[in-house]
Amino acid sequence: MSKEKVLEVKDLKKHFSAGKDKLIKAVDGISFDIFKGETFGLVGESGSGKSTAGRTIIRLYDATSGQVTFNGEDVHGKKSKDQLRKFNRKMQMIFQDPSSSLNPRMTVLDIIAEGIDVHNLAKNDTERKKRVEELLEVVGLNKEHATRFPHEFSGGQRQRIGIARALAVEPDFIIADEPISALDVSIQAQVVNLLKKLQKDRGLTYLFIAHDLSMVKYISDRIGVMYMGNLVELADSDELYDNPVHPYTKSLLSAIPLPDPRYERERQRITYDPSAHDMSEQAEFREIKPGHWVRATTKEYEQYKKDLNIK
Amino acid sequence: MTRYILRRLWYMFITLFIIASVSFFLMKLLPGSPLNAEDKLSEQQKTIILEKYGLNDPVPVQYVKYLGGLVQGDLGISFAFDNTPVTDILADRIGPSAIIGFQALIVGTLLGILLGLTASIFRNGPLDYSSTIIAVLGTSIPSFVFAGLLQYLLAVKWGLLPVALWGEFKHTILPTIALAIHPMATAARFTRTEMVEVLHSNYITTARAKGVNESGIIWKHGLRNALIPLVTVTGPMAVSLMTGSLVIEQIFAIPGIGEQFVKSVMVNDYPTIMGTTLMFAFLFVGIILVIDLLYGLIDPRIRLAGGNK
Numbered sequence: 001m002s003k004e005k006v007l008e009v010k011d012l013k014k015h016f017s018a019g020k021d022k023l024i025k026a027v028d029g030i031s032f033d034i035f036k037g038e039t040f041g042l043v044g045e046s047g048s049g050k051s052t053a054g055r056t057i058i059r060l061y062d063a064t065s066g067q068v069t070f071n072g073e074d075v076h077g078k079k080s081k082d083q084l085r086k087f088n089r090k091m092q093m094i095f096q097d098p099s100s101s102l103n104p105r106m107t108v109l110d111i112i113a114e115g116i117d118v119h120n121l122a123k124n125d126t127e128r129k130k131r132v133e134e135l136l137e138v139v140g141l142n143k144e145h146a147t148r149f150p151h152e153f154s155g156g157q158r159q160r161i162g163i164a165r166a167l168a169v170e171p172d173f174i175i176a177d178e179p180i181s182a183l184d185v186s187i188q189a190q191v192v193n194l195l196k197k198l199q200k201d202r203g204l205t206y207l208f209i210a211h212d213l214s215m216v217k218y219i220s221d222r223i224g225v226m227y228m229g230n231l232v233e234l235a236d237s238d239e240l241y242d243n244p245v246h247p248y249t250k251s252l253l254s255a256i257p258l259p260d261p262r263y264e265r266e267r268q269r270i271t272y273d274p275s276a277h278d279m280s281e282q283a284e285f286r287e288i289k290p291g292h293w294v295r296a297t298t299k300e301y302e303q304y305k306k307d308l309n310i311k
Numbered sequence: 312m313t314r315y316i317l318r319r320l321w322y323m324f325i326t327l328f329i330i331a332s333v334s335f336f337l338m339k340l341l342p343g344s345p346l347n348a349e350d351k352l353s354e355q356q357k358t359i360i361l362e363k364y365g366l367n368d369p370v371p372v373q374y375v376k377y378l379g380g381l382v383q384g385d386l387g388i389s390f391a392f393d394n395t396p397v398t399d400i401l402a403d404r405i406g407p408s409a410i411i412g413f414q415a416l417i418v419g420t421l422l423g424i425l426l427g428l429t430a431s432i433f434r435n436g437p438l439d440y441s442s443t444i445i446a447v448l449g450t451s452i453p454s455f456v457f458a459g460l461l462q463y464l465l466a467v468k469w470g471l472l473p474v475a476l477w478g479e480f481k482h483t484i485l486p487t488i489a490l491a492i493h494p495m496a497t498a499a500r501f502t503r504t505e506m507v508e509v510l511h512s513n514y515i516t517t518a519r520a521k522g523v524n525e526s527g528i529i530w531k532h533g534l535r536n537a538l539i540p541l542v543t544v545t546g547p548m549a550v551s552l553m554t555g556s557l558v559i560e561q562i563f564a565i566p567g568i569g570e571q572f573v574k575s576v577m578v579n580d581y582p583t584i585m586g587t588t589l590m591f592a593f594l595f596v597g598i599i600l601v602i603d604l605l606y607g608l609i610d611p612r613i614r615l616a617g618g619n620k
Binding site: 055058060084089092097102103104105119149151169 | 514518521522523524527535611
């Protein structure tokens with residue numbers, strides 16, 4: 001592949017201890033690459049570890065093991081303050097809940113400008129203010145909003161502030177952790193389109209975490225499906241939707257409702273039964289077609305291949 | 312905003328009126344009279360004295376007279392203390408109480424915030440547990456126990472400070488410490504609980520993602536949000552500290568309001584008792600109003616209607 005790798009995740013694990021002897025394997029060995037300028041969608045049900053994966057990649061959590069390489073540099077290794085700052089600047093995150101992720105006691109100006117301050121991106125107050133006002137216009141708000149407080153905005157507007165905040169430090173790579181799931185459907189479309197536009201204008205790369213499959217398909221170039229801390233399938237969006245291989249992916253796709261009563265009457269829900277897998281052999285992540293990966297045992301792998309050829 | 316303040320002032324007035332009335336009638340219901348102790352007086356002398364202070368009038372008449380005096384800022388004349396006006400007694404006595412109370416408030420809340428902060432940062436560690444123990448002891452052990460201990464150790468045994476004197480700054484140290492323990496414990500518990508909650512909120516994660524360093528997160532994002540609820544408890548605490556602790560002032564022989572209050576209750580000095588009560592109430596209601604107004608400044612979410620354009 002000729003495309004430039006921005007992020008490389010190798011066998012990333014994040015385990016949480018829950019009381020004595022109990023271990024929660026939130027992320028249990030996932031590997032994927034993200035290329036420059038693309039949107040990588042990460043889907044899965046609640047508790048599948050997709051948010052934990054995102055937060056571990058940006059180093060809000062320390063990884064239990066595994067490697068994250070960003071622009072050729074290891075993220076989790078020992079780093080000096082300067083290196084950390086630089087990393088923090090290049091990789092930013094947009095959070096799920098736009099109301100609680102903004103400090104209620106700070107004005108929008110200060111919230112957005114804090115990143116600018118931390119990274120010394122503005123020479124003086126006027127420049128700082130000007131940059132914030134520009135950012136507000138970029139995300140579709142206006143500069144009068146700068147002096148207000150987060151609670152004076154609607155959910156969609158708050159998420160725009162969250163986006164402006166992330167953009168303030170001019171990152172290359174943005175992790176969007178379910179940025180639209182707390183918003184109304186009509187606002188969701190606006191925010192997603194805004195993200196797409198920003199990507200085009202600024203050449204951003206996204207890791208888009210979500211559970212809304214139709215939205216993920218709309219925005220993503222490639223999609224990874226997570227289940228219980230593992231990636232079970234990874235492919236280009238169209239390929240994944242047209243030729244899902246793993247039973248869990250099939251089950252997920254069958255759950256998407258369409259606003260079409262005739263289709264809905266016929267729609268068959270496929271339920272996923274994890275016990276159908278052969279547990280005697282450790283499943284591995286294998287490439288079944290160029291760019292299409294699936295987690296399977298050797299036997300399943302052969303079976304999936306056959307299935308694909310028949311189709 | 313002006314309308315809001317005016318309305319609050321009106322409520323304040325009503326509250327004070329009710330407190331004045333209730334304390335007046337309670338005084339009247341009290342068994343005994345200011346002349347209880349004066350066995351040597353003849354019936355005639357007693358009548359003359361009662362007449363002089365207007366205590367022979369029917370209760371409603373006394374009540375109206377009392378209210379009339381209040382409106383003019385006259386709290387009456389003390390029966391017991393050389394016939395001085397109550398206002399003069401209070402003015403004389405408020406100083407020492409205020410000094411001790413103010414020092415205790417500053418020392419107590421600052422130490423408490425530090426203690427709570429340390430506990431929340433090193434949560435579930437030894438520092439957290441010891442701070443919790445200090446806080447629990449501070450809340451549950453009455454201040455006069457500490458006062459006694461401090462006197463015994465620092466004054467009697469080691470002779471560092473006087474046991475009970477009044478005049479210099481040195482003399483204020485022991486009572487300040489004794490009085491500061493309770494606010495310290497309260498502030499520590501509040502700060503810890505709030506900080507733990509705030510440090511888990513999403514905007515702290517956001518700040519981390521921005522690249523804000525740990526001290527910025529704790530001071531700028533954490534503490535500033537965590538201290539809002541503390542403001543609410545500090546107000547009333549400040550009043551009760553500054554208007555004097557009855558017991559502490561007795562123990563350290565401080566010529567403050569509290570000590571005065573105890574004396575006047577002993578001798579049924581009605582005007583002084585009522586005057587002190589009313590002053591406590593006035594300060595209380597006033598501080599609460601100030602705190603409510605401050606709240607809008609501290610926490611933008613609670614801006615009152617009309618507060619922001």
